[in-house]
Ligand code: SF4
Protein backbone atom coordinates (compact mmCIF):
# COMPACT_ATOMS: atom_id res chain seq x y z
CA UNK A 1 0.00 0.00 0.00
CA UNK A 2 1.17 3.45 -0.81
CA UNK A 3 1.84 6.07 1.86
CA UNK A 4 1.23 9.41 0.23
CA UNK A 5 3.25 12.49 1.01
CA UNK A 6 4.25 15.85 -0.40
CA UNK A 7 7.46 17.78 -0.75
CA UNK A 8 7.44 21.58 -0.89
CA UNK A 9 10.62 23.32 -2.06
CA UNK A 10 10.93 26.59 -0.14
CA UNK A 11 13.69 27.76 -2.48
CA UNK A 12 11.30 27.63 -5.38
CA UNK A 13 8.14 28.94 -3.73
CA UNK A 14 7.68 32.65 -4.31
CA UNK A 15 4.41 32.98 -2.46
CA UNK A 16 1.97 33.53 -5.32
CA UNK A 17 -1.04 31.82 -3.67
CA UNK A 18 -1.78 29.73 -6.77
CA UNK A 19 -2.05 26.65 -4.52
CA UNK A 20 -4.55 28.41 -2.25
CA UNK A 21 -6.70 29.43 -5.17
CA UNK A 22 -6.56 26.15 -7.05
CA UNK A 23 -7.52 24.28 -3.89
CA UNK A 24 -10.45 26.60 -3.45
CA UNK A 25 -11.61 26.06 -7.01
CA UNK A 26 -11.15 22.29 -6.92
CA UNK A 27 -12.76 21.75 -3.51
CA UNK A 28 -15.36 24.53 -3.54
CA UNK A 29 -14.40 25.75 -0.08
CA UNK A 30 -16.52 28.59 1.31
CA UNK A 31 -15.13 31.98 2.40
CA UNK A 32 -12.67 31.78 5.26
CA UNK A 33 -11.75 28.16 4.57
CA UNK A 34 -8.21 27.69 3.25
CA UNK A 35 -7.01 24.12 3.12
CA UNK A 36 -3.91 25.33 1.29
CA UNK A 37 -2.45 28.47 2.83
CA UNK A 38 0.65 30.52 2.17
CA UNK A 39 2.24 32.24 5.15
CA UNK A 40 4.66 35.09 4.74
CA UNK A 41 7.32 35.47 7.35
CA UNK A 42 10.59 37.17 8.01
CA UNK A 43 13.60 36.38 10.12
CA UNK A 44 16.74 38.05 11.33
CA UNK A 45 17.51 41.64 12.32
CA UNK A 46 18.20 44.46 9.92
CA UNK A 47 20.18 44.44 7.67
CA UNK A 48 20.48 40.65 7.67
CA UNK A 49 16.87 39.75 7.12
CA UNK A 50 15.15 37.26 4.89
CA UNK A 51 11.59 37.15 3.76
CA UNK A 52 10.19 33.73 3.15
CA UNK A 53 6.93 32.22 2.03
CA UNK A 54 5.79 29.04 3.76
CA UNK A 55 2.97 27.19 2.04
CA UNK A 56 1.07 24.96 4.48
CA UNK A 57 -1.73 22.44 4.22
CA UNK A 58 -2.83 19.46 6.26
CA UNK A 59 0.45 17.74 7.10
CA UNK A 60 -1.24 14.30 6.84
CA UNK A 61 0.51 13.40 10.08
CA UNK A 62 1.56 9.81 10.64
CA UNK A 63 0.63 10.30 14.31
CA UNK A 64 -2.30 12.64 13.81
CA UNK A 65 -3.52 14.38 16.94
CA UNK A 66 -6.82 15.14 15.21
CA UNK A 67 -7.57 11.42 15.05
CA UNK A 68 -6.62 11.01 18.69
CA UNK A 69 -9.05 13.65 20.00
CA UNK A 70 -12.01 12.77 17.77
CA UNK A 71 -14.71 11.24 20.01
CA UNK A 72 -16.81 9.77 17.24
CA UNK A 73 -14.16 8.14 15.08
CA UNK A 74 -15.26 10.34 12.18
CA UNK A 75 -11.66 11.40 11.62
CA UNK A 76 -9.43 8.50 10.71
CA UNK A 77 -6.38 7.57 8.68
CA UNK A 78 -6.94 5.62 5.49
CA UNK A 79 -4.68 2.73 4.57
CA UNK A 80 -2.82 5.00 2.19
CA UNK A 81 -1.92 7.33 5.07
CA UNK A 82 -4.36 10.10 4.16
CA UNK A 83 -6.28 11.48 7.15
CA UNK A 84 -9.93 12.02 6.26
CA UNK A 85 -13.21 13.03 7.89
CA UNK A 86 -16.35 10.97 7.49
CA UNK A 87 -18.90 13.73 7.05
CA UNK A 88 -21.75 11.42 7.99
CA UNK A 89 -20.54 10.60 11.51
CA UNK A 90 -18.78 13.85 12.49
CA UNK A 91 -20.87 15.65 15.11
CA UNK A 92 -19.07 18.98 14.72
CA UNK A 93 -17.60 19.20 18.22
CA UNK A 94 -14.56 21.00 16.80
CA UNK A 95 -12.16 19.35 19.21
CA UNK A 96 -10.05 18.31 16.23
CA UNK A 97 -9.78 21.97 15.23
CA UNK A 98 -8.18 22.54 18.63
CA UNK A 99 -6.20 19.30 18.49
CA UNK A 100 -4.49 20.01 15.17
CA UNK A 101 -1.29 21.95 15.86
CA UNK A 102 -1.00 23.09 12.23
CA UNK A 103 -4.32 24.94 12.01
CA UNK A 104 -5.32 22.72 9.09
CA UNK A 105 -8.97 22.15 9.98
CA UNK A 106 -12.02 24.26 9.38
CA UNK A 107 -15.69 24.01 10.16
CA UNK A 108 -18.38 26.30 8.81
CA UNK A 109 -22.03 26.57 9.74
CA UNK A 110 -23.17 27.46 6.25
CA UNK A 111 -21.80 28.25 2.82
CA UNK A 112 -21.98 32.07 2.78
CA UNK A 113 -21.47 34.34 -0.20
CA UNK A 114 -18.03 35.76 -1.00
CA UNK A 115 -19.65 39.10 -1.62
CA UNK A 116 -20.40 41.47 1.23
CA UNK A 117 -23.62 42.86 2.65
CA UNK A 118 -25.66 39.67 2.57
CA UNK A 119 -26.02 39.43 -1.20
CA UNK A 120 -27.64 36.21 -2.42
CA UNK A 121 -25.36 33.49 -3.79
CA UNK A 122 -24.32 33.90 -7.41
CA UNK A 123 -24.88 31.04 -9.83
CA UNK A 124 -21.31 29.80 -9.47
CA UNK A 125 -21.58 30.02 -5.70
CA UNK A 126 -24.80 28.01 -5.75
CA UNK A 127 -22.97 25.29 -7.67
CA UNK A 128 -19.98 25.45 -5.31
CA UNK A 129 -22.24 25.22 -2.29
CA UNK A 130 -23.95 22.13 -3.64
CA UNK A 131 -20.61 20.47 -4.42
CA UNK A 132 -19.31 21.37 -0.96
CA UNK A 133 -22.32 19.82 0.71
CA UNK A 134 -21.85 16.62 -1.26
CA UNK A 135 -18.16 16.18 -0.50
CA UNK A 136 -17.42 18.03 2.74
CA UNK A 137 -20.43 19.65 4.32
CA UNK A 138 -21.51 22.29 6.83
CA UNK A 139 -21.53 21.76 10.59
CA UNK A 140 -18.74 19.19 10.35
CA UNK A 141 -14.94 19.33 10.39
CA UNK A 142 -13.25 19.67 7.01
CA UNK A 143 -9.67 19.53 5.84
CA UNK A 144 -7.32 18.87 2.93
CA UNK A 145 -7.54 15.23 1.86
CA UNK A 146 -4.65 15.30 -0.64
CA UNK A 147 -7.35 15.50 -3.33
CA UNK A 148 -8.00 11.81 -2.76
CA UNK A 149 -10.61 11.63 -5.51
CA UNK A 150 -7.80 12.29 -8.00
CA UNK A 151 -5.67 9.36 -6.86
CA UNK A 152 -5.41 6.71 -9.49
CA UNK A 153 -6.52 9.07 -12.24
CA UNK A 154 -2.93 9.95 -13.00
CA UNK A 155 -3.54 13.54 -11.94
CA UNK A 156 -1.66 15.34 -9.17
CA UNK A 157 -3.53 17.17 -6.40
CA UNK A 158 -4.85 20.54 -7.57
CA UNK A 159 -2.34 22.59 -5.61
CA UNK A 160 0.59 20.58 -7.01
CA UNK A 161 -0.68 20.92 -10.54
CA UNK A 162 -1.24 24.66 -10.21
CA UNK A 163 2.11 25.60 -8.72
CA UNK A 164 3.87 27.73 -11.39
CA UNK A 165 7.24 27.44 -9.65
CA UNK A 166 7.08 23.66 -9.55
CA UNK A 167 7.68 23.87 -5.81
CA UNK A 168 5.29 21.05 -4.90
CA UNK A 169 5.77 17.35 -5.56
CA UNK A 170 3.34 14.60 -4.63
CA UNK A 171 3.97 10.89 -4.40
CA UNK A 172 4.46 7.69 -2.45
CA UNK A 173 6.85 7.97 0.51
CA UNK A 174 7.16 4.19 0.81
CA UNK A 175 8.46 3.85 -2.73
CA UNK A 176 12.17 4.64 -2.44
CA UNK A 177 12.39 5.49 -6.12
CA UNK A 178 9.51 7.95 -6.17
CA UNK A 179 10.32 11.59 -6.80
CA UNK A 180 9.27 12.62 -3.29
CA UNK A 181 11.50 10.03 -1.63
CA UNK A 182 14.47 11.04 -3.77
CA UNK A 183 13.94 14.75 -3.06
CA UNK A 184 13.67 14.17 0.71
CA UNK A 185 16.84 12.04 0.73
CA UNK A 186 18.90 14.27 -1.54
CA UNK A 187 17.96 17.62 -0.07
CA UNK A 188 17.34 16.52 3.48
CA UNK A 189 13.63 17.27 3.67
CA UNK A 190 12.42 18.77 6.94
CA UNK A 191 9.11 18.52 8.72
CA UNK A 192 7.30 21.50 10.22
CA UNK A 193 7.61 21.59 14.05
CA UNK A 194 8.97 18.03 14.31
CA UNK A 195 9.15 18.44 18.11
CA UNK A 196 5.34 18.14 18.27
CA UNK A 197 5.70 14.44 17.48
CA UNK A 198 2.97 14.39 14.82
CA UNK A 199 5.38 13.09 12.21
CA UNK A 200 4.01 14.96 9.15
CA UNK A 201 4.06 13.42 5.70
CA UNK A 202 4.58 16.86 4.15
CA UNK A 203 8.29 17.67 3.88
CA UNK A 204 10.02 20.95 3.13
CA UNK A 205 13.27 21.60 1.30
CA UNK A 206 15.05 24.45 3.03
CA UNK A 207 15.65 27.79 1.28
CA UNK A 208 19.29 28.06 2.37
CA UNK B 209 -11.84 35.52 7.14
CA UNK B 210 -8.07 35.32 6.83
CA UNK B 211 -6.43 31.94 6.54
CA UNK B 212 -5.23 30.60 9.84
CA UNK B 213 -1.76 31.80 10.77
CA UNK B 214 0.59 31.04 13.62
CA UNK B 215 -0.09 32.84 16.88
CA UNK B 216 -3.69 33.49 15.85
CA UNK B 217 -6.41 33.18 18.48
CA UNK B 218 -8.88 30.35 18.12
CA UNK B 219 -12.45 31.47 17.45
CA UNK B 220 -14.35 28.18 17.48
CA UNK B 221 -14.94 27.69 21.19
CA UNK B 222 -16.52 30.66 22.93
CA UNK B 223 -19.30 31.37 25.40
CA UNK B 224 -21.31 28.20 24.73
CA UNK B 225 -18.40 25.91 25.58
CA UNK B 226 -17.47 28.20 28.49
CA UNK B 227 -20.97 27.82 29.93
CA UNK B 228 -20.75 24.04 29.46
CA UNK B 229 -17.44 23.85 31.30
CA UNK B 230 -18.76 26.24 33.96
CA UNK B 231 -21.99 24.37 34.66
CA UNK B 232 -20.17 21.03 34.56
CA UNK B 233 -17.83 22.44 37.20
CA UNK B 234 -20.67 23.89 39.28
CA UNK B 235 -22.59 20.60 39.21
CA UNK B 236 -19.60 18.47 40.13
CA UNK B 237 -18.26 20.96 42.67
CA UNK B 238 -21.63 21.37 44.37
CA UNK B 239 -22.06 17.61 44.53
CA UNK B 240 -18.62 17.06 46.06
CA UNK B 241 -19.25 19.64 48.76
CA UNK B 242 -22.79 18.38 49.38
CA UNK B 243 -21.66 14.75 49.71
CA UNK B 244 -18.79 15.66 52.04
CA UNK B 245 -21.03 17.91 54.13
CA UNK B 246 -23.45 14.97 54.33
CA UNK B 247 -20.95 13.27 56.63
CA UNK B 248 -20.39 16.37 58.73
CA UNK B 249 -23.50 16.10 60.85
CA UNK B 250 -26.60 18.16 61.52
CA UNK B 251 -25.22 21.70 61.19
CA UNK B 252 -24.43 21.35 57.47
CA UNK B 253 -27.46 19.15 56.62
CA UNK B 254 -29.24 21.90 54.73
CA UNK B 255 -26.24 22.56 52.48
CA UNK B 256 -26.30 18.87 51.45
CA UNK B 257 -29.92 19.12 50.31
CA UNK B 258 -29.24 22.32 48.38
CA UNK B 259 -26.10 20.87 46.75
CA UNK B 260 -27.87 17.71 45.62
CA UNK B 261 -30.65 19.75 44.09
CA UNK B 262 -28.13 21.92 42.23
CA UNK B 263 -25.90 19.19 40.87
CA UNK B 264 -28.14 17.24 38.49
CA UNK B 265 -29.88 20.24 36.84
CA UNK B 266 -26.56 22.07 36.40
CA UNK B 267 -25.13 19.09 34.54
CA UNK B 268 -28.26 18.73 32.43
CA UNK B 269 -28.28 22.39 31.41
CA UNK B 270 -24.52 22.35 30.86
CA UNK B 271 -24.78 19.39 28.49
CA UNK B 272 -27.50 21.23 26.59
CA UNK B 273 -25.04 24.09 26.01
CA UNK B 274 -22.47 21.65 24.63
CA UNK B 275 -25.13 20.24 22.34
CA UNK B 276 -25.94 23.76 21.17
CA UNK B 277 -22.30 24.24 20.21
CA UNK B 278 -22.16 21.09 18.07
CA UNK B 279 -22.26 21.61 14.33
CA UNK B 280 -24.38 18.47 13.92
CA UNK B 281 -26.12 17.93 17.28
CA UNK B 282 -28.23 15.04 15.96
CA UNK B 283 -25.06 12.94 15.89
CA UNK B 284 -24.28 13.46 19.56
CA UNK B 285 -25.17 9.78 20.01
CA UNK B 286 -21.75 8.98 18.52
CA UNK B 287 -20.01 11.09 21.17
CA UNK B 288 -18.82 8.18 23.27
CA UNK B 289 -17.46 6.01 20.48
CA UNK B 290 -13.74 6.39 21.08
CA UNK B 291 -13.00 6.61 24.82
CA UNK B 292 -9.63 4.95 24.19
CA UNK B 293 -8.02 8.14 22.94
CA UNK B 294 -10.53 10.98 23.02
CA UNK B 295 -11.23 13.06 26.11
CA UNK B 296 -14.56 14.27 24.74
CA UNK B 297 -15.64 10.61 24.51
CA UNK B 298 -14.30 9.87 28.01
CA UNK B 299 -16.08 12.97 29.30
CA UNK B 300 -19.31 11.76 27.71
CA UNK B 301 -19.14 8.59 29.81
CA UNK B 302 -17.84 10.26 32.96
CA UNK B 303 -20.59 12.89 32.97
CA UNK B 304 -23.30 10.37 32.06
CA UNK B 305 -22.36 8.04 34.92
CA UNK B 306 -21.98 10.97 37.28
CA UNK B 307 -25.42 12.30 36.38
CA UNK B 308 -26.98 8.91 37.13
CA UNK B 309 -25.16 8.75 40.46
CA UNK B 310 -26.11 12.25 41.54
CA UNK B 311 -29.71 11.60 40.57
CA UNK B 312 -29.85 8.40 42.65
CA UNK B 313 -28.17 10.13 45.54
CA UNK B 314 -30.89 12.76 45.48
CA UNK B 315 -33.58 10.05 45.35
CA UNK B 316 -32.04 8.16 48.29
CA UNK B 317 -31.79 11.37 50.25
CA UNK B 318 -35.42 12.22 49.54
CA UNK B 319 -36.51 8.76 50.66
CA UNK B 320 -34.99 9.43 54.06
CA UNK B 321 -31.70 7.52 53.83
CA UNK B 322 -29.03 8.73 56.21
CA UNK B 323 -25.27 8.30 56.25
CA UNK B 324 -25.86 5.32 58.54
CA UNK B 325 -27.13 3.35 55.50
CA UNK B 326 -24.50 1.56 53.46
CA UNK B 327 -26.28 2.28 50.19
CA UNK B 328 -25.96 6.03 50.74
CA UNK B 329 -22.33 5.74 51.78
CA UNK B 330 -21.50 3.67 48.71
CA UNK B 331 -23.26 6.05 46.36
CA UNK B 332 -21.61 9.06 48.05
CA UNK B 333 -18.13 7.62 47.62
CA UNK B 334 -18.76 6.63 44.00
CA UNK B 335 -20.39 10.00 43.38
CA UNK B 336 -17.44 11.92 44.79
CA UNK B 337 -15.03 9.92 42.62
CA UNK B 338 -17.00 10.72 39.48
CA UNK B 339 -17.50 14.33 40.56
CA UNK B 340 -13.74 14.77 40.87
CA UNK B 341 -13.28 13.10 37.46
CA UNK B 342 -15.85 15.50 35.99
CA UNK B 343 -14.13 18.56 37.46
CA UNK B 344 -10.73 17.41 36.21
CA UNK B 345 -12.17 16.44 32.82
CA UNK B 346 -13.25 20.02 32.09
CA UNK B 347 -9.59 21.01 32.31
CA UNK B 348 -8.02 17.91 30.78
CA UNK B 349 -10.30 18.30 27.76
CA UNK B 350 -8.59 21.59 27.00
CA UNK B 351 -5.18 20.14 27.83
CA UNK B 352 -5.64 17.52 25.12
CA UNK B 353 -5.59 20.23 22.43
CA UNK B 354 -2.21 20.13 20.76
CA UNK B 355 -3.14 23.15 18.68
CA UNK B 356 -3.41 25.49 21.68
CA UNK B 357 -0.23 25.47 23.80
CA UNK B 358 -1.83 27.81 26.39
CA UNK B 359 -4.24 25.05 27.43
CA UNK B 360 -1.65 22.31 27.58
CA UNK B 361 -0.15 23.46 30.87
CA UNK B 362 -0.43 20.88 33.63
CA UNK B 363 -1.82 23.59 35.89
CA UNK B 364 -4.99 23.97 33.79
CA UNK B 365 -6.79 20.94 35.29
CA UNK B 366 -5.81 22.15 38.77
CA UNK B 367 -7.26 25.58 38.01
CA UNK B 368 -10.45 23.97 36.76
CA UNK B 369 -10.85 21.63 39.74
CA UNK B 370 -10.28 24.41 42.27
CA UNK B 371 -12.57 26.78 40.39
CA UNK B 372 -15.25 24.07 40.14
CA UNK B 373 -15.13 23.60 43.91
CA UNK B 374 -15.30 27.37 44.42
CA UNK B 375 -18.24 27.89 42.07
CA UNK B 376 -20.07 24.80 43.38
CA UNK B 377 -19.54 26.04 46.90
CA UNK B 378 -20.80 29.52 46.03
CA UNK B 379 -23.84 28.04 44.32
CA UNK B 380 -24.72 26.12 47.49
CA UNK B 381 -24.17 29.24 49.62
CA UNK B 382 -26.46 31.15 47.31
CA UNK B 383 -29.15 28.47 47.69
CA UNK B 384 -28.74 28.34 51.47
CA UNK B 385 -28.90 32.14 51.70
CA UNK B 386 -32.05 32.29 49.58
CA UNK B 387 -33.96 29.29 50.96
CA UNK B 388 -32.46 28.79 54.41
CA UNK B 389 -34.26 30.58 57.19
CA UNK B 390 -32.63 32.17 60.21
CA UNK B 391 -31.07 28.85 61.23
CA UNK B 392 -28.94 29.03 58.11
CA UNK B 393 -26.87 31.89 59.45
CA UNK B 394 -24.46 29.61 61.30
CA UNK B 395 -24.20 27.27 58.28
CA UNK B 396 -23.34 30.27 56.12
CA UNK B 397 -20.66 31.41 58.52
CA UNK B 398 -18.93 28.01 58.43
CA UNK B 399 -19.29 27.88 54.65
CA UNK B 400 -17.89 31.41 54.27
CA UNK B 401 -14.68 30.30 55.98
CA UNK B 402 -14.43 27.30 53.65
CA UNK B 403 -15.13 29.57 50.68
CA UNK B 404 -12.38 31.97 51.69
CA UNK B 405 -9.88 29.09 51.84
CA UNK B 406 -10.99 27.75 48.43
CA UNK B 407 -10.81 31.20 46.80
CA UNK B 408 -7.33 31.69 48.22
CA UNK B 409 -6.32 28.36 46.64
CA UNK B 410 -7.74 29.52 43.32
CA UNK B 411 -5.69 32.73 43.49
CA UNK B 412 -2.58 30.57 43.95
CA UNK B 413 -3.51 28.24 41.08
CA UNK B 414 -4.15 31.15 38.70
CA UNK B 415 -0.89 32.76 39.71
CA UNK B 416 1.09 29.61 38.89
CA UNK B 417 -0.83 29.10 35.65
CA UNK B 418 -0.10 32.59 34.33
CA UNK B 419 3.44 32.63 35.62
CA UNK B 420 4.21 29.40 33.75
CA UNK B 421 2.45 30.70 30.64
CA UNK B 422 4.72 33.76 30.51
CA UNK B 423 7.77 31.52 30.49
CA UNK B 424 7.44 29.82 27.10
CA UNK B 425 7.24 31.81 23.85
CA UNK B 426 4.29 29.81 22.51
CA UNK B 427 2.06 30.63 25.47
CA UNK B 428 3.30 34.17 26.18
CA UNK B 429 1.02 35.63 23.53
CA UNK B 430 -2.03 34.04 25.15
CA UNK B 431 -0.93 35.03 28.66
CA UNK B 432 -0.43 38.66 27.74
CA UNK B 433 -3.72 38.67 25.84
CA UNK B 434 -5.63 37.42 28.85
CA UNK B 435 -4.12 40.07 31.08
CA UNK B 436 -5.05 42.76 28.57
CA UNK B 437 -8.65 41.57 28.57
CA UNK B 438 -10.71 43.98 30.65
CA UNK B 439 -13.46 41.45 31.28
CA UNK B 440 -10.88 39.12 32.79
CA UNK B 441 -9.02 41.64 34.92
CA UNK B 442 -12.07 43.50 36.22
CA UNK B 443 -14.75 40.81 35.94
CA UNK B 444 -12.67 37.92 37.23
CA UNK B 445 -9.69 39.16 39.23
CA UNK B 446 -11.37 42.07 40.93
CA UNK B 447 -15.10 41.25 41.08
CA UNK B 448 -14.90 37.46 40.82
CA UNK B 449 -12.02 36.76 43.20
CA UNK B 450 -11.08 39.88 45.17
CA UNK B 451 -14.46 41.05 46.40
CA UNK B 452 -15.81 37.56 47.26
CA UNK B 453 -12.60 36.83 49.18
CA UNK B 454 -12.95 39.99 51.26
CA UNK B 455 -16.67 39.38 51.84
CA UNK B 456 -16.19 35.74 52.87
CA UNK B 457 -13.42 36.60 55.31
CA UNK B 458 -15.63 39.33 56.75
CA UNK B 459 -18.70 37.08 57.11
CA UNK B 460 -16.62 34.27 58.56
CA UNK B 461 -15.25 36.55 61.26
CA UNK B 462 -18.46 38.25 62.36
CA UNK B 463 -20.14 35.34 64.14
CA UNK B 464 -23.06 35.41 61.71
CA UNK B 465 -24.91 37.79 64.01
CA UNK B 466 -24.68 40.44 61.34
CA UNK B 467 -28.07 41.44 59.95
CA UNK B 468 -26.87 41.89 56.39
CA UNK B 469 -25.27 38.41 56.48
CA UNK B 470 -27.40 36.56 53.90
CA UNK B 471 -27.43 39.58 51.54
CA UNK B 472 -23.66 39.87 51.67
CA UNK B 473 -23.39 36.13 51.05
CA UNK B 474 -25.63 36.46 48.00
CA UNK B 475 -23.57 39.32 46.57
CA UNK B 476 -20.28 37.52 47.16
CA UNK B 477 -21.51 34.19 45.83
CA UNK B 478 -23.03 35.73 42.70
CA UNK B 479 -19.87 37.67 41.91
CA UNK B 480 -17.80 34.52 42.45
CA UNK B 481 -20.06 32.54 40.12
CA UNK B 482 -19.90 35.14 37.35
CA UNK B 483 -16.13 35.24 37.82
CA UNK B 484 -15.90 31.48 37.31
CA UNK B 485 -17.74 31.78 34.01
CA UNK B 486 -15.54 34.67 32.86
CA UNK B 487 -12.41 32.70 33.78
CA UNK B 488 -13.40 29.86 31.48
CA UNK B 489 -14.42 32.11 28.63
CA UNK B 490 -11.16 34.06 28.89
CA UNK B 491 -9.00 30.93 28.90
CA UNK B 492 -10.90 29.67 25.86
CA UNK B 493 -10.80 32.79 23.70
CA UNK B 494 -7.17 33.60 24.52
CA UNK B 495 -5.97 30.24 23.20
CA UNK B 496 -3.59 30.80 20.30
CA UNK B 497 -2.05 28.51 17.67
CA UNK B 498 1.61 27.62 18.20
CA UNK B 499 4.51 29.20 16.36
CA UNK B 500 5.59 27.22 13.34
CA UNK B 501 9.25 26.66 12.77
CA UNK B 502 11.25 24.58 10.44
CA UNK B 503 14.90 23.62 10.91
CA UNK B 504 15.48 26.59 13.19
CA UNK B 505 13.67 29.00 10.87
CA UNK B 506 10.98 30.54 13.06
CA UNK B 507 8.10 32.00 11.24
CA UNK B 508 7.49 35.56 12.35
CA UNK B 509 4.29 36.73 10.77
CA UNK B 510 4.30 39.96 8.78
CA UNK B 511 1.41 42.13 9.83
CA UNK B 512 -0.79 42.95 6.90
CA UNK B 513 -2.65 46.25 6.63
CA UNK B 514 -6.41 45.85 6.79
CA UNK B 515 -7.97 45.81 3.37
CA UNK B 516 -10.80 48.25 2.77
CA UNK B 517 -14.20 46.68 2.33
CA UNK B 518 -15.15 46.80 -1.36
CA UNK B 519 -17.80 49.36 -2.15
CA UNK B 520 -21.06 48.12 -3.63
CA UNK B 521 -20.33 49.74 -6.99
CA UNK B 522 -17.23 47.59 -7.42
CA UNK B 523 -19.08 44.30 -7.33
CA UNK B 524 -19.52 42.25 -10.47
CA UNK B 525 -23.13 41.99 -11.63
CA UNK B 526 -25.05 38.93 -10.49
S1 SF4 C 1 -2.10 18.45 10.10
FE1 SF4 C 1 -3.75 18.51 11.59
S2 SF4 C 1 -5.54 17.84 10.47
FE2 SF4 C 1 -3.79 17.21 9.28
S3 SF4 C 1 -3.37 15.10 9.97
FE3 SF4 C 1 -2.08 16.47 11.17
S4 SF4 C 1 -3.25 16.86 13.03
FE4 SF4 C 1 -4.69 16.04 11.50
Ligand code: SF4
Pocket residue numbers: 069070071072073074075085089090091092093094095096097140141
Ligand atom coordinates in the same frame (compact mmCIF):
# COMPACT_ATOMS: atom_id res chain seq x y z
S1 SF4 D 1 -15.58 17.81 14.81
FE1 SF4 D 1 -16.08 15.81 13.90
S2 SF4 D 1 -14.13 15.01 13.14
FE2 SF4 D 1 -13.66 16.68 14.56
S3 SF4 D 1 -13.35 15.69 16.55
FE3 SF4 D 1 -15.52 16.31 16.49
S4 SF4 D 1 -16.61 14.52 15.68
FE4 SF4 D 1 -14.42 14.20 15.22
Ligand code: SF4
Pocket residue numbers: 022023024026027035036057058143144145146147157158159160
Ligand atom coordinates in the same frame (compact mmCIF):
# COMPACT_ATOMS: atom_id res chain seq x y z
S1 SF4 E 1 -3.88 18.40 -1.85
FE1 SF4 E 1 -5.87 19.05 -2.70
S2 SF4 E 1 -7.13 19.41 -0.89
FE2 SF4 E 1 -5.01 19.39 -0.19
S3 SF4 E 1 -4.30 21.52 -0.24
FE3 SF4 E 1 -3.76 20.61 -2.20
S4 SF4 E 1 -5.49 21.08 -3.53
FE4 SF4 E 1 -6.20 21.39 -1.44
